[in-house]
Amino acid sequence: MKNRLKEVAVIGLGLMGGSFALSLKGINPECRITGYDHNDQHCIEALELNLVDRITDEISDLYDMDLIVLAIPVDGIISTLKELTDVSSHTTIMDLGSTKSLIVESVPDKIRKNFVATHPMTGTEKFGPSAAFAELYRGKAVVLCNIEDSGKEQRKLVKEIYGYMGMKIFYMDAKEHDRHAAFISHMPHALSYSLANAVMKQENPQAILALAGGGFRDMSRIAKSSPNMWLDIFRQNKSNLLEAIECLKDELNKCEEMVKKEEWERLREWMLNANELHNIL
Amino acid sequence: MKNRLKEVAVIGLGLMGGSFALSLKGINPECRITGYDHNDQHCIEALELNLVDRITDEISDLYDMDLIVLAIPVDGIISTLKELTDVSSHTTIMDLGSTKSLIVESVPDKIRKNFVATHPMTGTEKFGPSAAFAELYRGKAVVLCNIEDSGKEQRKLVKEIYGYMGMKIFYMDAKEHDRHAAFISHMPHALSYSLANAVMKQENPQAILALAGGGFRDMSRIAKSSPNMWLDIFRQNKSNLLEAIECLKDELNKCEEMVKKEEWERLREWMLNANELHNIL
Numbered sequence: 001m002k003n004r005l006k007e008v009a010v011i012g013l014g015l016m017g018g019s020f021a022l023s024l025k026g027i028n029p030e031c032r033i034t035g036y037d038h039n040d041q042h043c044i045e046a047l048e049l050n051l052v053d054r055i056t057d058e059i060s061d062l063y064d065m066d067l068i069v070l071a072i073p074v075d076g077i078i079s080t081l082k083e084l085t086d087v088s089s090h091t092t093i094m095d096l097g098s099t100k101s102l103i104v105e106s107v108p109d110k111i112r113k114n115f116v117a118t119h120p121m122t123g124t125e126k127f128g129p130s131a132a133f134a135e136l137y138r139g140k141a142v143v144l145c146n147i148e149d150s151g152k153e154q155r156k157l158v159k160e161i162y163g164y165m166g167m168k169i170f171y172m173d174a175k176e177h178d179r180h181a182a183f184i185s186h187m188p189h190a191l192s193y194s195l196a197n198a199v200m201k202q203e204n205p206q207a208i209l210a211l212a213g214g215g216f217r218d219m220s221r222i223a224k225s226s227p228n229m230w231l232d233i234f235r236q237n238k239s240n241l242l243e244a245i246e247c248l249k250d251e252l253n254k255c256e257e258m259v260k261k262e263e264w265e266r267l268r269e270w271m272l273n274a275n276e277l278h279n280i281l
Numbered sequence: 282m283k284n285r286l287k288e289v290a291v292i293g294l295g296l297m298g299g300s301f302a303l304s305l306k307g308i309n310p311e312c313r314i315t316g317y318d319h320n321d322q323h324c325i326e327a328l329e330l331n332l333v334d335r336i337t338d339e340i341s342d343l344y345d346m347d348l349i350v351l352a353i354p355v356d357g358i359i360s361t362l363k364e365l366t367d368v369s370s371h372t373t374i375m376d377l378g379s380t381k382s383l384i385v386e387s388v389p390d391k392i393r394k395n396f397v398a399t400h401p402m403t404g405t406e407k408f409g410p411s412a413a414f415a416e417l418y419r420g421k422a423v424v425l426c427n428i429e430d431s432g433k434e435q436r437k438l439v440k441e442i443y444g445y446m447g448m449k450i451f452y453m454d455a456k457e458h459d460r461h462a463a464f465i466s467h468m469p470h471a472l473s474y475s476l477a478n479a480v481m482k483q484e485n486p487q488a489i490l491a492l493a494g495g496g497f498r499d500m501s502r503i504a505k506s507s508p509n510m511w512l513d514i515f516r517q518n519k520s521n522l523l524e525a526i527e528c529l530k531d532e533l534n535k536c537e538e539m540v541k542k543e544e545w546e547r548l549r550e551w552m553l554n555a556n557e558l559h560n561i562l
Contacts, residue, residue, distance in 0.1 A: 121494040141492050170491060180489045183480050188500045190540075191472060194532035196555035199464050201528065208461045209562050210451060211422050213402040217562070218499035219469045224559045227552035234540050234548065245537050247482065249530070251475035256526050259471075259515050267515065271508035274477035278505045280490050281498070 001160045002028040004092075004153075009062040010069045011080060013037040013046040015124065016096050017071025018132025021051045024067075026134055027164045034061065045129040063087045067157065070095035073232035078106045085110045092154040094118050098181060098229075099236040100145040100174035113151035116158040119143045119177060120167060121185070125224035138166040143181075145174040182240035187248055189222050189230055190241065196223035282441050283309040285373075285434075290343040291350045292361060294318040294327040296405060297377050298352030299413025302332045305348075307415055308445045315342065326410040344368045348438065351376035354513035359387045366391045373435040375399050379462060379510075380517040381426040381455035394432035397439040400424045400458060401448060402466070406505035419447040424462075426455040463521035468529055470503050470511055471522065477504035 005028045010017045013035050021033050035052030036059070037043050043055045062068055063086050070077045074097045084093060085108050094116045097103055107115050122140040124131065142162050147155055162169055172180070199205055199220075212220075234241055258267040286309045291298045294316050302314050316333030317340070318324050324336045343349055344367050351358045355378045365374060366389050375397045378384055388396050403421040405412065423443050428436055443450055453461070480486055480501075493501075515522055539548040 121492045123494065123496070140494060143492060168491075176488075180492055183483060183489050184492045184497050185494065187479075188476060188497050190533065190536050191476065192496075192500065193552055193555040194529055194536055195469060195472065196558040197532045197551065198468075198525070198528040200554060200558055201532075202464060205558075206561055208464050209558070210449075211402045211424060211461055211465045212562055213404065213421060213466065215404070215473075215503045216465050216469050218502055219473065220558060220562070221499055222496045223555040225552075225556075227549045227556070230552060231545055231549055235543070235545065238540055238543075242537060242540060244479070245533065245540075247479040248475055249533065251478045251482075252471065252526065252530065255471050255475055256523060259519055259523060259526075262516070262519075264512055264516065268508045268512055270478065271474055271506075271511060273481060274474040274504040275506075275508070277477040277481055277486075277490070277501060280487055281493055281501070 001157070001164075002030070004066050004157055005031045005161075007032055007034070007065045008067045008069070009034045009036060009065045010052060010071060011036045011062075012070065012072035012076070013039075013042045013051060013129050014071065015127050015131040015136070016120075017069060018046060018049070018051040018129045019134065019136035020069055020071060020096065022132060022134035023137055023165050024161070027161065034065070036062065042129050049129055049132070051129055051132055059083050060086070063091070065091055067091070068093045070097070073097070073229055074099050074103060074236045075232055077103055081107055081111070081115070087111060087114055089114070090153070092116065092157050094158050096120055098185065098233045100143075100177045102236050104146045104149070104174045112149055114154060116147070116150045116154050117145040117174065118158060118162070119145070119181065120162075125222050127226045127229070137162075140167055141170060142167040143170045143172050143177050145172055145177050147171055178237050179240045179243075182237055182244040183247075186233055186237055186241045187244035189225060190234070190245055191248065192220055192223040196220050282438070282445075283311070285347050285438055286312045286442075288313055288315070288346045289348045289350070290315045290317060290346045291333060291352060292317045293351065293353035293357070294320075294323045294332060294410050295352065296408050296412040296417070297401075298350060299327060299330070299332040299410045300415065300417035301350055301352060301377065302327075303413060303415035304418055304446050305442070308442065315346070317343065323410050330410055330413070332410055332413055340364050341367070344372070346372055348372070349374045351378070354378070354510055355380050355384060355517045356513055358384055362388055362392070362396070368392060368395055370395075371434070373397065373438050375439050377401055379466065379514045381424075381458045383517050385427050385430070385455045393430055395435060397428070397431045397435050398426040398455065399439060399443070400426070400462065401443075406503050408507045408510070418443075421448055422451060423448040424451045424453050424458050426453055426458050428452055459518050460521045460524075463518055463525040464528075467514055467518055467522045468525035470506060471515070471526055472529065473501055473504040477501050
């Protein structure tokens, strides 16, 4: 595999891209990593932190790479793919985007075989190059979407990389992925932002927050997440997100009704049912 | 303080009571701790785990204790206080209940000075004696309610104990406490149960949950919590809980509307506002 990972480009040098670069260095310490980012400050930091070996601002510099990793928001992935139609036939392009349908629909035909659509289910609420760390991906799930449309060599390389990173690989249709991701990730973010805002709106949020224990901290943690990234995800996965929010509201309304009507036995059943989740998870 | 902590009773030998017993042994290794619990299995386990030194099933055995800790659900606290009206004048009774208004309203006058109403803002989703650990309380917040109604010696002892445990002590009126707790703890539990149930209700929850990353795990963690304990809390703090759920739903509805109408700039502001929470927390 090292032979096929000599020249690598990482587009987007934040938490995901920076951590990916560090992981690749773990697989092949000799690989040369070129960074590309519209944010000059991120480029400087990524060099200082040794996430990348060099920076370019010429997309054509990347045409002959072994691997190009798109670690930017989904709308950026879609527009950047259109600038990469002249890559070599051996080049593998992979993305780390959080929604997949719009991406696989918009890959230019000419580079469809070069491209592998992936979504590593990992992240933290932090962002930027300084948030990057090599172990971000280890032990986590990654979804590969519509893999039958990717070239044989490209599939193989991406699977090997994720295997080396210690990720659990799942295969899924992009539409199915987006629906699942809405429930497991996107709607919970909407919920965490809502929780934070509900408390911030109270008369004395400081007094309330002074009492915060682990439960509240855990539930509000992802409300720290980057609006840039999450706006983009909410936009790209709008209909699935709205459906998931409706499902959540159904359950919350049910809970509210049972409390109002003091239906304690039904409420107990409902709580016991929720407990069951952890037999699966 | 050790002189005033020779004979201690812990009523309720689960996570909270068991951990409290372990903490007290840290303050005064010579204190003798008597356990009391309606669940025989918990009594056996608590002895085996050395959480307590002896077990009794006679409430009158506890009348002459230096300290009685009520680590049971709120309705149990209210009924047990009525059985403790014959305690010695020097005895301190404290509770760890999650709601406070109904408790302070129902303490029998005869033992009002003996009693200190407290709520340590800590816990885990685990329960039972085997979940107990000495450090559960360290560094966390504890609220003392309507402290002016407690006797001087009793206040002093409880403050000293929580001080030794490394807790941050807050003073509050019971009504104010219950409102704050609804926002910081009770409503988030309703939310976490709702999230778990929303996912469990989908066609293929296994496939969805296979993708769970840290965000979902954190947000669904407290959905493992004991229905017995949380039913009781939802019942005791009904009106505040319902108000907090309404506030949360207002925010979630706002988010849903902005996504539906594609009001991305307003949504960004809303997310940025949620980010602010972490400048306070």
